[in-house]
Amino acid sequence: MARAATARKGERRPAPSLPIARIYVDVGLPHLDRTFDYRVADTQHDDAVVGCRVRVRFAGQLVDGYLVERADTTDHTGRLAYLERVVSPEPVLTPEIATLARAVADKYAGTMVDVLRLAIPPRHAKVEAEAVSDAPDVVSGTPDTVSHGWGGYQHGDALLTALGKGTRARAVWQALPGEDWPARLAEAATTVAASGRGTVIVVPDYRDVARLHHACAERLGERQVVALSADLGPAERYRRWLRARRGAARVVVGTRAAMFAPMTDLGLLVVWDDGDDLHAEPRAPYPHVRDVLVQRAHLSGASLVVAGFARTAEAQLLVESRWAHPVVPDRTSLRSNAPRVTGFGEDFDLARDEAARAARLPAVAFEAARAALKADAPVLVQVPRRGYVPSLACGSCRTPARCRRCAGPLAVPAGQQAHEETARAPACRWCGVPESRFRCPACGSAQLRAQVIGARRTAEELGRAFPGVAVRTSGGKEVLAHVDGSAALVIATPGAEPVAAGGYGAALLLDGWALLGRQDLRAGEETLRRWMTAAALVRPAERGGRVVVGADAGLVPAQALIRWDPAWHAERELAERRELGFPPAVRMASLEGEPEPLAAALDEVVLPESAEVLGPVPVMTPQRPDRQSEQRELERALLRVPNVDGKALAAALAALQASRGARKEPDTVRVRLDPLSPI
CATH class of the missing domain: 3.40.50.300 (P-loop containing nucleotide triphosphate hydrolases)
Incomplete structure (x- = not known):
């Protein structure tokens, strides 16, 4: 009798109203990307608000979840478990963000909980207790x-x-x-x-x-x-x-x-x-x-x-x-705000000025820097790569120089006084082993030359060309936010350009070919963006501001910069992508995995009739000796559909991942919609 009374005393009862809670459980399996119904106990009624964090028992384990709805009834025919506990009554998932997260998950063929991990930061109980909900101040005026x-x-x-x-x-x-x-x-x-x-x-x-x-x-x-x-x-x-x-x-x-x-x-x-x-x-x-x-x-x-x-x-x-x-x-x-922009192409201008040759700058760039420094204004020098000489090639046939041990790229570390033609003791950027007896596997030459000059090497050369001028670098782990308006050379990598008080007197945008020559769908667009971001920090032409860009002035990105007309460039870029069938003119998805699982996934997925399958092709992954255990033979396939069928493509790929997840396929096939660069 005592045992029965104890059981009745500890028995949980459902909440007096809206006793059903619909929960997104934090289990990142695609076939479980839906809500699950649980009962709300009467003791949890006040705390179990829409948007709060909860703990539930799922497949025999306690997992986290988010309560997205309270309801009177359920479609589940079996017995419903109760919420184990309400972690916090704080409604961290607002209805607007819940709707957005669901839409983003559907657009990218992902799961709701993956999006919620991005949207909601981890909980800190002490912070939650100390925060006070106060209304914002009224903004004066209308x-x-x-x-x-x-x-x-x-x-x-x-x-x-x-x-x-x-x-x-x-x-x-x-x-x-x-x-x-x-x-x-x-x-x-x-x-x-x-x-x-x-x-x-x-x-x-x-x-x-x-x-x-x-x-x-x-x-x-x-x-x-x-x-x-x-x-x-x-x-x-x-x-x-x-x-x-x-x-x-x-x-x-x-x-x-x-x-x-x-x-x-x-x-x-x-x-x-x-x-x-x-x-x-x-x-x-x-x-x-x-x-x-x-x-x-x-x-x-x-x-x-x-x-x-x-x-x-x-x-x-x-x-x-x-x-x-x-x-x-x-x-x-x-016209009143833009700097004067000049383009230069090959290295023929170097012969016109001995100091320019020492600084590896054409005469027009050297003169622009010299005039800005004379006017007590800083000069911005944008260099595409960090380091000293981060990339070497054969001096004869220009084949990229590789390490004999691991096939990694050879480079000259900072601090070595070496020119690109006679670089001493280059070392592998992957395994660190010096290569003192380089021989080109293509032509047998022992000569080396720099493919790209890094920011540190550029700073060293410009310091010699402009003696007595302060040289500052910004990039990597040492990024400057601001510099003063006095005469100085500021060498920065793209994205790390500091803001100068009063603006820069000149900007030298070096090695444009290294940006434009990348194997990337967005190479031209990205190059122009980096150039314009740097050039926008320069004083107007009326105050002597100049920009010298290291690329042929006839190239489309260089013309867009000279004319300061990014809309014209974007219009051309979009027209070319329409003609070639590249995003954003079409919707594209990337599937990547080992050959057999990828082929099986392509056979299984039910694509829209308009879909086009490109590939699969091998994925070019570097063979790093420190990660040999992680190396796998990977292939990538691209799926392309018109934009009107974008939702159908996302739904098909979501169904594919759900099916593979339900079968517990051991091999991963990574799915990405709208990859930043599909090539």
Whole structure:
């Protein structure tokens, strides 16, 4: 009798209302990508709110999950288990983000929980307890009274007016050279905040976050702005993320993960420099910030601005489809802000100046640098590669120099005083073994030459050519955010260019052939983006600003830079991709794996009738001696469909992964939709 009474006393009872909870369990198996129903106990009724974290028993194990719905009934015919516990009553998964996560998972043939891992940071109980839900301060003034500097752009005033009125606006903004873009975006965010709504701005790296946070905080105050980036640490990042979720801020600025940042009354989404590869998520399901924000703007009704100095083919497609409108500089503003751009091609100019030959610069670049330094202005030198001499080739036939031990690339380490023709003791970049007796396997020559000169070698040579001038480097682990406006040589790799007070007097964009010659679908687009990002830091031509680009002036990217017309380049790029059948003119997917599993997957997948299968072809993977146990023979196949069949392709690949997961196939076939570069 005592035992029966104890059982009745400990028996759980269902909640008085909405006793069914629908849960996404944190199990990353494709065939389990759906909600599962559980009962909510009466003791959990108040805490089990939509969006909270829970623990449930699944397949005999305790796993985490997210509660996405409470319901009265269930379609499950068997016995339902109860929630084991509610981890926290904090509703971390808002309905808007849940809808977005589901849409992103479907678009990229991924799973809901994979997207939620990207969207929601890990929980910190102490942070959750200390955070206070306070309403954001009221922004003084009205949208009409917010001062702004958008007057130099066609449709710039109209964009700000629409943002202030709450009208949905979708724009592709091409920033002026020398533009204080953080200030312009802060003005747009302030306009939206004055109307009582919020803004999410996503930028490539932490330096951009710092600049943008400062600009927004100056206009709105520190309490109104939340900055999110990976370098914050787990606790601080969760603290700031909670402030955004609880509606305590009007603006969220951050790097890639901020594309999922929760925001009350979302009014504006912005992505800056959408062509930067840092916007591409390297974890499954591999979403891109621009595409996620386009999806989010569509679902939420918020405005969207795709911004940058250059323009990608994807942004051009938004313009040509009339989904977004271009906001570009007017000709008067462009002429008064752009630097003078000059292109040079081969090395024939070196013979005209002995000092230029020592600095490995043509005369026009040497003269531009000398004039800027004479005017007490810094000079930016953009070099495509880090290191000293990071890549060597045969001096006779130009065959890439490889290590005899592991076939790794040979390079000259920093600190060796060696010229490319007589490089002493090059070493393998993979295994580190010196190669003192190089012989070219193609022609037998013992001579070596540099394929690319690194930033450190360039700094060394320019230091000798300009004695007495300070030389600073930015790149790798030592990235400078700012430099002063005094005379100096600043050698930087692409993406690591510091901002100079008052602007640079000149910019030398070296080794353009190394960027343009890459085997990459986006080589021309990416090269122009890097050039324009650096050139935008230079003073206007009216103040003596000059840009010298190391490429033939007749090339399309060089012409786009000289004319400062990235829209023209993007239009040509998109037209060529349409003709060749490359993204974004089509939807493309990549399947990669070992030959037998990949062939089986291609046989199994049910593709749309319009699908075209390209390949499979071997994947060129380097044979690194320190990872021999990980080396596998891999192949890649590309699937291509018209954009109208993109959803059908994603659904087919999701079904393929679910089927393989249900069978517990041991061999992995990696699926990526819209890969950044399919070739």
